[in-house]
Amino acid sequence: MTTFRVLGMTCSHCVGFVTEELETLPGVESVRVDLPTGMVALVTDRPVDPTAIRTAVEAAGYEVEG
DSSP states (O other), rough: OEEEEEEOOOSSSEEEHHHHHHHHHTTTEEEEETTTTTEEEEEEOOOHHHHHHHHHHHHTOOEEOO
């Protein structure tokens, strides 16, 4: 499992956009987002490149913390 914080999400639509982009990454089996904290957990069947994660989140219009 990979966890990270996404900045800028304020509603369920934001969660949907981020989830949709992350689900397209190879190896991602599920995405769990906790809106109040901005924490995202990816369940994967293999390691996922952190740059690909950041790119997917940015494509949704948000930013990975750090």
